[in-house]
Amino acid sequence: MASGVLAGGLGALLGIGGGIVLVPVLVLGFGIPLEQAVPASLMCVVANSCAAAASYVENKLSDLRLGLTLELATVMGAIVGGLVAAFVAEAMVAVVFGLFTLFVSLQMLLLRTPLQEPTSTASYVPTNYPLGISGSFVAGGLSALLGVGGGPLKVPLMSYGMRVPFKVASATSNLMVGVTGAASVAAYAWRGHLNLGLVAPLVVGVLAGASVGSRLMPKVPTAVLKKLFAAVLLLVAGQMLWKGGEGLWPSVWR
Amino acid sequence: MALPVPHPEQLEDPLEVQFQQEPITHPDAQPGGRRWARRAMAGERWIARVLRTGAVMSGGMFVASLALELLPRDESVHVAIDLLRKGAASMLLVTPVARLAMAGTLLGLRGEWRYTAIAAGVLALLALAVGAGFQA
Numbered sequence: 001m002a003s004g005v006l007a008g009g010l011g012a013l014l015g016i017g018g019g020i021v022l023v024p025v026l027v028l029g030f031g032i033p034l035e036q037a038v039p040a041s042l043m044c045v046v047a048n049s050c051a052a053a054a055s056y057v058e059n060k061l062s063d064l065r066l067g068l069t070l071e072l073a074t075v076m077g078a079i080v081g082g083l084v085a086a087f088v089a090e091a092m093v094a095v096v097f098g099l100f101t102l103f104v105s106l107q108m109l110l111l112r113t114p115l116q117e118p119t120s121t122a123s124y125v126p127t128n129y130p131l132g133i134s135g136s137f138v139a140g141g142l143s144a145l146l147g148v149g150g151g152p153l154k155v156p157l158m159s160y161g162m163r164v165p166f167k168v169a170s171a172t173s174n175l176m177v178g179v180t181g182a183a184s185v186a187a188y189a190w191r192g193h194l195n196l197g198l199v200a201p202l203v204v205g206v207l208a209g210a211s212v213g214s215r216l217m218p219k220v221p222t223a224v225l226k227k228l229f230a231a232v233l234l235l236v237a238g239q240m241l242w243k244g245g246e247g248l249w250p251s252v253w254r
Numbered sequence: 255m256a257l258p259v260p261h262p263e264q265l266e267d268p269l270e271v272q273f274q275q276e277p278i279t280h281p282d283a284q285p286g287g288r289r290w291a292r293r294a295m296a297g298e299r300w301i302a303r304v305l306r307t308g309a310v311m312s313g314g315m316f317v318a319s320l321a322l323e324l325l326p327r328d329e330s331v332h333v334a335i336d337l338l339r340k341g342a343a344s345m346l347l348v349t350p351v352a353r354l355a356m357a358g359t360l361l362g363l364r365g366e367w368r369y370t371a372i373a374a375g376v377l378a379l380l381a382l383a384v385g386a387g388f389q390a
Contacts (some may be wrong), residue, residue, distance in 0.1 A: 043346065047309065054305035057298050062302070064357050068372045071354075075379040082383070178350035183380045185347055190332045190384070196339040200316045203346070207313040 003029070004205020007044060011206070012052035014229045015170030016047035016151035017177040018206060026043055026198075036195045040186035043199045044180045044206040049178025050216075051210035056149060058170035059218065063172045066126050066164065070136040071176050074150055077140025078180065084141075091244045093145050098240030104156050106232035108226050116200025126162045129158065143180070151177050152236050155229065166222050170229075289377025297360035304356055317340035351377070 003025045011018030019041040026037035056062040103191035126132065135157040139150040151173045188194055217225070319338040325331050358373025 016352060043343065046346055046350060047312070050305045050309040050312075050346065050353075052301045053353075053383075054309065057305065058302040061296065064298070064361070065366070065369055068354075068369050068376065071376050072372050072379070075376055077382060079379060079383055166384065172313055175353075179354050179380065182308075182347045182350045183384050186384045189347075190344075194343070196336075198344065200319055202337055203316050204320065206307055206314060210309075 001201045001205035004044060004202040005209035005212075006052070007041075008048050008209025008211075009208035009213040010153075010209075010218075010228075010232070011045070012046040013211040013217050013225060014151070014232060015155050015173035015177070016229075016232060017174075018048050018209075019045050019183060020152070020232060020239075022202070024239070032198065033252070035193050036198060039185055039194045040198045040202055041190065042185045043194070044202050045204045046178050046185060048210045049174055049181065051174075051207050052214040053083040053171070053175040053178060055211075055214040056217075058172060061168055061171035061218065062175045063126070063164070063168055064175075066132075066158070066162075067172045069129070070132060070154065070158075070172075071179060072178060073136035074094070074140035074154075074176065075140075075183075077137035078144040079140075080137075080145030081141030084145075088145060089143060091232045093142065093244075094240045095244030097142055098237045098244055101152060101233050101240060102237035105230040105237060107112070108156070108230035118198045124165055124168070126158070126164050128162050130158060134164045140180070150180065152233055156233075161167070166226055166229075167217065170217070170225065182216065196203040218221065297364070300360070301353055301356055303351055305349060308345055308352070312342040312346040312349070315339070315345070351380070 003022060007018030007021040010016070010021055016074050019038075021035075022041035022044055023037050026032045026040065027034055031210075032040075037081045045163075053062055057064070136150070136154060139153040139157070142153065154173045154176065158164040158172065159166045162169075164172070185194065270345045315338045319335045319342070322331055322338070354373055354376060358370045358377075361373075362370030
């Protein structure tokens with residue numbers, strides 16, 4: 001439950017769902033098999049999205065129109081990703097994605113951010129829709145290929161590529177991950193991989209964490225959120241490079 | 255000779271007064287706009303309500319199932335826990351999909367049919383993805 005609170009709080013603050021935190025904690029900390037940890041963490045992503053997005057939509061932090069547009073591209077990308085999965089070297093994709101997230105995280109850590117950013121959907125207009133749509137398509141494809149949520153890719157994409165304020169990008173990503181997460185959980189549940197005994201305490205913790213995180217997010221300075229996001233991206237990059245390295249290492253060794 | 259002191263109402267800027275009044279030439283423009291904005295606000299509040307209700311009800315059912323675990327193990331308790339957890343999980347999974355459908359409908363009611371079509375497309379693709387067993 002405590003790890004659920006942490007994942008919920010972090011997920012609500014950064015718009016990443018929280019799976020990044022939960023899967024390693026469940027697998028490494030509690031020794032739960034990966035095929036049970038992934039659907040349980042996806043269920044928590046859905047819970048996090050519902051609890052946090054309610055507050056963000058009410059406070060006009062989530063951009064419904066942008067979310068819908070990018071959601072369509074993400075789902076299309078996920079379907080294409082699922083179709084080409086058999087023909088693509090997963091390890092190579094993981095390394096490329098790991099290097100990309102490493103680059104984005106370092107850029108976020110090293111670049112200075114403007115002091116003031118608009119903090120509601122009323123005070124900005126998203127630009128560069130073609131980049132956003134194609135990026136979301138790639139995010140959906142990577143999510144199907146590597147099992148990572150789209151949040152770590154979509155938040156920087158909206159924030160840097162489409163000039164959406166960071167908090168709005170994070171809140172919109174939070175709204176989007178709920179729908180895609182629910183579809184993923186449904187697919188796992190149909191195959192009988194969803195352990196509700198494991199899910200129950202986690203979801204309760206996530207709901208509590210998301211409730212606190214969504215109240216904190218509007219008050220936390222954007223620069224702090226960006227640094228926190230960059231730290232989480234570094235973790236993702238590490239996971240992806242490890243995953244890719246594990247797959248590529250034997251062939252390099254030989 | 256002392257000048258007469260003007261009344262505060264006489265000092266008011268006539269242009270400001272005119273600006274605060276509703277335009278006479280387009281009587282429907284501002285109230286219509288306000289009605290539109292009110293409807294938009296109400297729509298967003300409804301979406302937030304759907305999300306919050308789903309999260310709270312599902313969370314409540316999961317908490318109740320955890321509380322039931324403290325009771326002595328019995329067949330009926332076991333069934334109740336199972337039912338509560340299945341109900342909670344179903345409610346949690348349906349909530350974001352209901353939000354998506356609601357957002358599409360509300361934007362359609364505001365005349366933004368493009369987003370209704372997008373929401374319908376997302377729902378159809380999700381159904382296809384789940385049916386095919388892909389992880390979106």
